[in-house]
Amino acid sequence: MLSRSLRAATGLRLSVRAGAAYATQPRSNPPNNSRESGKDEPDLPKDLEGFFKQQRPAGGQKQESSNSKSKRNPQPPPPPPPNNNFNFSNSQLAWAAAASFAYFLYSSSTSSSSREITWQEFRTAFLDKGLVDKLIVVNGHRVRVKLHSNATGTMYPSSAAFVTGDYYFSIGSIEAFERKLDDAQAELGIPSHERIPVAYHAEMSAIQTALDFAPTILTIGFLVWLSRRGSSSSGGGIFSIGKSRAKLYNKDTDVTVKFKDVAGMDEAKEEIMEFVKFLKEPAKYEKLGAKIPRGAILSGPPGTGKTLLAKATAGEASVPFLSVSGSEFVEMFVGVGSSRVRDLFADAKKHAPCIIFVDEIDAIGKSRSKGGNFGGNDERESTLNQLLVEMDGFGTKEHVVVLAGTNRPDVLDPALMRPGRFDRHIAIDRPDVSGRKGIFLVHLGPLRLHEALSDVDSLAQKLAVLTPGFSGADIANVCNEAALHAARKASEYVESVDFDTAIERVIVGLERKSRVLSAEEKKTVAYHEAGHAVCGWFLEHADPLLKVSIIPRGTGALGYAQYLPPDRYLMSTPQMLDRICMTLGGRVSEEIFFGSENITSGAQDDLQKITRMAFEACANFGMNEVIGPVSYGGDRGAKEGWTKPFSEKTAEMLDTEVRKMITTAYDRTRQLLTKHREDVIKVAELLLEKENITREDMIRLLGKRPFIGKSDDMDKWLDQHRGSEKSAPPPLEETPVPVAASVRVEDRP
Numbered sequence: 001m002l003s004r005s006l007r008a009a010t011g012l013r014l015s016v017r018a019g020a021a022y023a024t025q026p027r028s029n030p031p032n033n034s035r036e037s038g039k040d041e042p043d044l045p046k047d048l049e050g051f052f053k054q055q056r057p058a059g060g061q062k063q064e065s066s067n068s069k070s071k072r073n074p075q076p077p078p079p080p081p082p083n084n085n086f087n088f089s090n091s092q093l094a095w096a097a098a099a100s101f102a103y104f105l106y107s108s109s110t111s112s113s114s115r116e117i118t119w120q121e122f123r124t125a126f127l128d129k130g131l132v133d134k135l136i137v138v139n140g141h142r143v144r145v146k147l148h149s150n151a152t153g154t155m156y157p158s159s160a161a162f163v164t165g166d167y168y169f170s171i172g173s174i175e176a177f178e179r180k181l182d183d184a185q186a187e188l189g190i191p192s193h194e195r196i197p198v199a200y201h202a203e204m205s206a207i208q209t210a211l212d213f214a215p216t217i218l219t220i221g222f223l224v225w226l227s228r229r230g231s232s233s234s235g236g237g238i239f240s241i242g243k244s245r246a247k248l249y250n251k252d253t254d255v256t257v258k259f260k261d262v263a264g265m266d267e268a269k270e271e272i273m274e275f276v277k278f279l280k281e282p283a284k285y286e287k288l289g290a291k292i293p294r295g296a297i298l299s300g301p302p303g304t305g306k307t308l309l310a311k312a313t314a315g316e317a318s319v320p321f322l323s324v325s326g327s328e329f330v331e332m333f334v335g336v337g338s339s340r341v342r343d344l345f346a347d348a349k350k351h352a353p354c355i356i357f358v359d360e361i362d363a364i365g366k367s368r369s370k371g372g373n374f375g376g377n378d379e380r381e382s383t384l385n386q387l388l389v390e391m392d393g394f395g396t397k398e399h400v401v402v403l404a405g406t407n408r409p410d411v412l413d414p415a416l417m418r419p420g421r422f423d424r425h426i427a428i429d430r431p432d433v434s435g436r437k438g439i440f441l442v443h444l445g446p447l448r449l450h451e452a453l454s455d456v457d458s459l460a461q462k463l464a465v466l467t468p469g470f471s472g473a474d475i476a477n478v479c480n481e482a483a484l485h486a487a488r489k490a491s492e493y494v495e496s497v498d499f500d501t502a503i504e505r506v507i508v509g510l511e512r513k514s515r516v517l518s519a520e521e522k523k524t525v526a527y528h529e530a531g532h533a534v535c536g537w538f539l540e541h542a543d544p545l546l547k548v549s550i551i552p553r554g555t556g557a558l559g560y561a562q563y564l565p566p567d568r569y570l571m572s573t574p575q576m577l578d579r580i581c582m583t584l585g586g587r588v589s590e591e592i593f594f595g596s597e598n599i600t601s602g603a604q605d606d607l608q609k610i611t612r613m614a615f616e617a618c619a620n621f622g623m624n625e626v627i628g629p630v631s632y633g634g635d636r637g638a639k640e641g642w643t644k645p646f647s648e649k650t651a652e653m654l655d656t657e658v659r660k661m662i663t664t665a666y667d668r669t670r671q672l673l674t675k676h677r678e679d680v681i682k683v684a685e686l687l688l689e690k691e692n693i694t695r696e697d698m699i700r701l702l703g704k705r706p707f708i709g710k711s712d713d714m715d716k717w718l719d720q721h722r723g724s725e726k727s728a729p730p731p732l733e734e735t736p737v738p739v740a741a742s743v744r745v746e747d748r749p
């Protein structure tokens with residue numbers, strides 16, 4: 001989040017600079033027809049021009065720097081926000097007012113350089129010599145002397161400093177002054193029609209003026225502040241506060257990213273392809289009466305390329321791309337969020353067919369019940385409601401697809417996932433070795449590599465092996481750091497040593513954020529996960545396995561095995577026991593391969609799960625013979641404040657029975673894994689090599705699962721569906737129903 005606010009701060013700085021330029025420059029850009037074009041942007045002063053040229057694409061369309069993630073890669077800062085019409089003239093006005101007031105102060109202060117003279121001096125130096133052009137009585141007590149323009153050089157007193165200066169003298173009263181002046185002129189024999197003209201003038205002092213204008217100044221200042229503030233993220237300002245902040249990427253000039261620029265994530269690409277096909281040929285779908293998916297949630301850790309994938313989707317479909325961050329809907333004013341949502345969709349309809357991308361959807365899409373219901377977040381809720389209304393509202397004719405990115409799919413409001421809304425869920429994980437290789441190939445492209453590294457493919461392979469756990473953004477960062485390092489040495493090419501340094505740097509940076517495993521830890525995690533997977537493979541009631549991975553996840557898990565639990569509302573005792581065994585598989589495998597003295601803390605999460613399962617089996621499900629068919633209630637949620645509704649004796653019995661159940665399961669697991677020791681090794685070694693293994697890999701290594709049972713229906717279904725037309729992977733969240741507790745088995749340290 002720090003980096004995000006940094007980015008915002010950069011935007012602010014830029015806009016202030018641009019604002020300063022607005023005030024002093026004439027408006028002379030020819031208007032062009034794009035929505036957010038520089039229509040109202042004035043010419044920039046010469047010295048700023050060069051700076052902005054590189055930021056602002058020639059097409060006039062507002063564009064984010066091609067790599068929007070300047071927060072990670074040292075890219076040029078985002079361009080200054082466009083100001084829309086209204087806001088601009090408003091702020092221009094304000095600046096102009098401020099400038100003229102400043103000028104006024106300036107001029108009134110310079111007039112104080114004028115010199116006071118006496119009446120006598122006035123008479124002898126000016127009046128008697130016929131130099132006076134005009135007299136101005138100011139505020140009734142002071143007379144300003146205006147000399148003829150040819151009076152230069154004959155000044156009194158004869159100092160060059162006063163050549164252009166003004167003179168004045170004080171008077172007691174206007175009547176007395178007029179009389180005195182008349183007399184003097186009469187004395188000089190000036191005919192009455194040639195007498196010196198006298199003007200009367202009321203003037204305020206600078207301080208007086210400042211005081212009188214203070215309220216106005218304050219108001220102007222406030223307006224300026226508001227408009228600065230509003231425009232600091234993009235196109236805002238007080239009059240456009242309810243306008244959408246989305247950045248529009250024109251399909252021809254800006255959305256140049258294609259799927260080929262997005263390395264890896266083949267499954268995600270395949271899934272999102274459906275949107276591309278629809279946007280390209282909507283008629284084909286409509287003809288058949290097909291309902292078009294409205295949107296998809298792209299979830300995954302930061303920097304895994306969610307934004308990139310969404311943009312590439314627009315690129316493939318060659319449609320405009322509207323990008324906005326969920327946090328930009330959140331304002332302190334009531335109603336602004338929903339008005340921005342409305343505006344966003346109105347905009348999208350204008351540009352249809354197009355893709356809207358809402359990054360960080362969790363900022364508005366948080367589950368309404370999870371928000372802490374103290375009436376606190378009505379505004380966010382109404383924003384979310386508006387989003388739902390808009391998504392429901394537009395017909396398929398509109399051809400607008402909404403993609404949303406999030407790192408926290410678990411906190412999203414279920415309402416968002418209903419059919420007709422974000423009904424697709426595309427999970428994007430950190431890349432595995434081959435994914436990383438692909439990403440390296442993309443980002444090595446622009447680098448000028450040393451001859452010794454001319455085999456880019458093997459370089460990418462080598463780097464991919466060295467960077468477990470890196471996200472796409474981290475990899476982009478490594479490539480950039482390497483180039484920077486080479487530049488610092490003033491060398492001509494990027495060399496191997498530059499990459500080593502860059503990787504080190506990024507790892508140091510990463511160690512704070514997420515974890516990067518040491519080789520030893522990686523081995524432990526691989527055997528742990530292999531234990532789960534093999535256990536599941538040979539247990540009758542285990543859920544079908546989708547994927548095993550030893551890529552650390554943002555949640556703190558070091559590795560995970562993902563299963564697809566069938567829809568099941570009941571769980572039999574054998575199913576429960578099998579699940580406990582499978583969950584214990586990780587720890588047991590660690591023990592078998594590294595010895596009981598070397599077991600790690602990695603199984604804590606597993607152990608928590610099985611303890612809970614065993615406890616519920618005994619205390620709630622009546623599955624234990626000794627305890628009997630009783631259920632003491634107390635669901636998981638209420639566990640904390642739960643006063644035990646049973647006696648101490650029962651508590652002891654429960655303790656013993658839970659432990660007995662678990663140790664029995666532990667022994668059973670150990671037997672199973674000892675029997676399949678070779679299989680565990682096979683799986684673990686493949687995991688170490690590939691970091692991610694799929695169901696297909698498992699079948700190749702271990703053969704088909706030996707059981708035919710309820711879960712096998714699911715296996716069959718999977719066999720039929722996977723590979724051809726891929727369905728969305730199950731959500732990576734734990735199902736709240738206790739009977740399906742193992743959608744995924746994760747291991748926390």
Ligand SMILES: Nc1ncnc2c1ncn2[C@@H]1O[C@H](COP(=O)(O)OP(=O)(O)OP(=O)(O)O)[C@@H](O)[C@H]1O
Pocket residue numbers: 067068069261262263264265300301302303304305306307308309359405406407438439442471472473474476
């Ligand atoms: N699969 C990939 N192929 C090529 N480059 C990638 C890939 N994934 C990420 N990158 C690089 O990382 C950068 C950041 O990715 P992106 O902004 O799409 O991540 P994100 O998942 O949207 O992050 P966040 O959650 O922080 O918004 C991209 O601009 C690109 O340079």
Ligand SMILES: [Zn+2]
Pocket residue numbers: 528532583586587602603606745746747
């Ligand atoms: Zn585990």
